Amino acid sequence: MYRQARYDEPVINGLGRREHDEEIELKLSEKIKRQSFDFPELSEAEVVRHYTRLSQMNFCVDTGMYPLGSCTMKYNPKVNEEVARMFRDVHPYSSEAQGSLELMYRLEKLLCEIGGFDAVTLQPPAGAAGEFTGMSIVRAYFDGKGRDEVLVPDSAHGTNPASAAMAGFKVIEIPSDGKGCVDVEALKAAVSDKTACFMMTNPNTLGIFESRIEEITKIIHEAGALLYYDGANLNGIIGKVKPGAMGFDIMHFNLHKTFSTPHGSGGPGAGPVGVKRFLEDYLPLPRVRENNGRYYLDYSSKKSIGKVHEFYGNFGVLVRAFSYILLMGGEGLEKVAELSTLNANYMKEKLKKNYKLPYKDLRKHEFVLSAEPKSANYVAKRLLDYGFHAPTIYFPLIVKEALMIEPTESESRETMDQYISALIDIMNEDEREAPVNTSIREVDVVEATKKPVVTWEGMKHR
Ligand SMILES: Cc1ncc(COP(=O)(O)O)c(C=O)c1O
Numbered sequence: 001m002y003r004q005a006r007y008d009e010p011v012i013n014g015l016g017r018r019e020h021d022e023e024i025e026l027k028l029s030e031k032i033k034r035q036s037f038d039f040p041e042l043s044e045a046e047v048v049r050h051y052t053r054l055s056q057m058n059f060c061v062d063t064g065m066y067p068l069g070s071c072t073m074k075y076n077p078k079v080n081e082e083v084a085r086m087f088r089d090v091h092p093y094s095s096e097a098q099g100s101l102e103l104m105y106r107l108e109k110l111l112c113e114i115g116g117f118d119a120v121t122l123q124p125p126a127g128a129a130g131e132f133t134g135m136s137i138v139r140a141y142f143d144g145k146g147r148d149e150v151l152v153p154d155s156a157h158g159t160n161p162a163s164a165a166m167a168g169f170k171v172i173e174i175p176s177d178g179k180g181c182v183d184v185e186a187l188k189a190a191v192s193d194k195t196a197c198f199m200m201t202n203p204n205t206l207g208i209f210e211s212r213i214e215e216i217t218k219i220i221h222e223a224g225a226l227l228y229y230d231g232a233n234l235n236g237i238i239g240k241v242k243p244g245a246m247g248f249d250i251m252h253f254n255l256h257k258t259f260s261t262p263h264g265s266g267g268p269g270a271g272p273v274g275v276k277r278f279l280e281d282y283l284p285l286p287r288v289r290e291n292n293g294r295y296y297l298d299y300s301s302k303k304s305i306g307k308v309h310e311f312y313g314n315f316g317v318l319v320r321a322f323s324y325i326l327l328m329g330g331e332g333l334e335k336v337a338e339l340s341t342l343n344a345n346y347m348k349e350k351l352k353k354n355y356k357l358p359y360k361d362l363r364k365h366e367f368v369l370s371a372e373p374k375s376a377n378y379v380a381k382r383l384l385d386y387g388f389h390a391p392t393i394y395f396p397l398i399v400k401e402a403l404m405i406e407p408t409e410s411e412s413r414e415t416m417d418q419y420i421s422a423l424i425d426i427m428n429e430d431e432r433e434a435p436v437n438t439s440i441r442e443v444d445v446v447e448a449t450k451k452p453v454v455t456w457e458g459m460k461h462r
Contacts, residue, residue: 003387005056006439012050013456016040038456057439059389060264065415069366069392069404070157070205072235072257073264074340079327080260080320087319092311101295104312105288107322108272114325114333115231115251116244117274121283123313127232128159130252130271131199134228135167136305137250137275137282138197147196147225153182155206155396160199160230169196176398180206180359184215191223201230202246203237203364205396205404207344217247226250234258235408236341236364239334250275258336259321268314270321284308339409340365343416347407350420354427358399366406368399371427376401379426381442384435386422 042050059066066073090097108120124130135150150164153174161171172190177183181204191198198220202210210216220227229243229251235258243251255270256263263269275283285304286297312318328336341364348357348367355369371379371393380390380403392404407416435441453459 004059004384004438005053007053007057009050009053009057009439011456011459012042012047013038013040013459015050016042016046059384061410064388065407065411065419066389067391067405067407067411067419068389069207069368069406070232070395071263071392072232072254072365072406072408073389074235074257074260074408075410076260076262076320077324077327080323083323084316084319087315090315092315096296098295100315101288101297102290103322104315104318105290105295107318107325108288110322110325111253111272111274114238114242115229115253115274116242116246117251118277119280119283119287120272120274121287122270122272122318123284123307123309124252124271124273125309125314126269127230127252127254127257127271128163129308130254130273131159131163131228131230132166133271133273133284133305133308134250134252135163135169135197136308137273137279138226138228139167139169140282140303140305141226141279142196147194149192149194150196151187151190151198153200153204155180155204155398156199156201157205157230157232157395160201164197164199174198179361180204180208180398181210181212182216184212184219187216188219191219191225193224195220195223195225197226197228199228199230200248201233202243203233203366205233205366206359206368206399207233207236207363207366207406208359208361209237209364213246221247232257233365235406236337236344236366238337239330240337244274244276250279255317255321260324261317261320268317270314270317272313286312288312336409337365340407343407343409343411344405346413347405347416347420350417351423354424355403365408366404368396369403369405370399371401371403374401374427374431376403378431378434379403379423382426382432382434383422385437386426387437388419388422 061073061075090100104122111120124133148170149172150169151172151174152160155176164171174190175183175186202213204210217227226249227247229248231251231253238258252271252273255261281301281303282305284307285299289296289298344363344365344367348363351369356372357369376393380393383390394402395404453462
């Protein structure tokens with residue numbers, strides 16, 4: 001069983017000597033010189049040990065199972081890092097660098113093929129940023145036509161209504177039916193000539209495939225509105241179904257989920273957006289183009305919504321995703337959908353005797369249990385003592401004490417069995433203090449959210 005290392009490790013500024021041995025002569029104007037320089041003086045070995053100790057106190061996919069539902073914490077192949085290293089010396093201003101441009105061009109084409117779209121931008125730096133980009137495209141498309149409502153299912157991720165609201169839309173919630181899918185009658189009642197777009201996740205956040213998708217597409221398109229696909233759950237259907245073929249007009253991909261680039265702790269991500277041909281001109285600029293084997297950046301579209309991120313997005317993430325797609329190939333990606341679905345259903349079947357399973361249908365890549373009569377928070381903290389990362393908790397909101405489990409295709413049957421038996425033990429044991437085996441015990445999540453201390457200066461003034 002994995003145990004996090006426990007060190008009494010101060011932040012780096014709390015380590016080492018503060019006095020500086022020698023004054024460094026800087027030929028800088030007095031105006032821009034910092035007067036006090038509060039920085040520890042440490043040797044390379046001390047710095048390396050500090051960060052190595054911190055990494056050993058951490059939990060990651062390289063140390064254990066991390067089944068955070070809808071986050072797709074799959075194993076990140078190390079070959080991706082090798083490939084990313086090849087590009088380490090390319091400066092973002094070297095906009096003529098043919099290798100980088102070709103990689104972006106080819107990645108766009110691969111994502112078009114996977115998603116069933118005609119054009120893709122790689123610029124948005126996260127799924128949520130992709131949603132905002134998509135909603136900005138919807139707004140620009142309907143400019144002045146009085147369509148100011150976006151419909152969102154009640155099972156949607158919070159970023160969906162947030163992105164729509166940020167783009168200036170009024171958000172209307174659509175309830176789920178008894179099977180955990182969009183209530184189509186309620187959808188029909190909500191659609192009008194004010195509807196700009198319906199945002200959907202399919203498979204949805206309960207891991208259930210919305211099988212009435214063609215009917216839904218018809219309703220939305222006949223009302224003159226657009227359909228947006230949240231690609232967070234693409235892992236369950238990749239290579240099997242294309243969102244573009246289901247009738248979606250716009251989608252975002254989460255490269256840091258489906259395409260195995262590292263994520264978590266707010267690290268860089270990528271949320272490319274795909275559109276059908278009639279929306280291509282609205283995509284952010286620049287676009288990568290090819291002419292006679294030469295690649296270049298094109299800023300010419302007048303309808304573009306403008307830039308959504310510096311340069312061309314998080315390039316290092318794009319390289320890793322490109323490497324993963326080539327490594328897997330079409331057949332490999334299809335296998336991802338099959339194995340991630342098999343794993344989720346295996347775990348669901350093994351756990352449903354000990355945990356409430358509010359929606360019974362066959363799942364795609366993830367499923368949602370209720371921790372009742374215990375709390376999801378307790379189960380999550382206690383799992384850490386068993387050496388596992390918690391699943392996603394309290395999401396989707398339509399399940400009380402929700403535990404959203406997504407094993408991904410990476411886990412072996414043995415590992416899943418260990419996780420299952422930890423979950424069953426936790427449900428059957430008396431509640432106790434948890435976690436006790438981690439270097440940081442239970443944190444005050446409200447304080448951490450409302451008053452985050454993320455800098456040394458902040459730490460000093462606590
Ligand atoms: C269903 C769903 N949609 C959207 C997002 C937002 O994606 P990102 O975290 O990349 O911004 C998430 C994040 O986990 C999600 O689960």
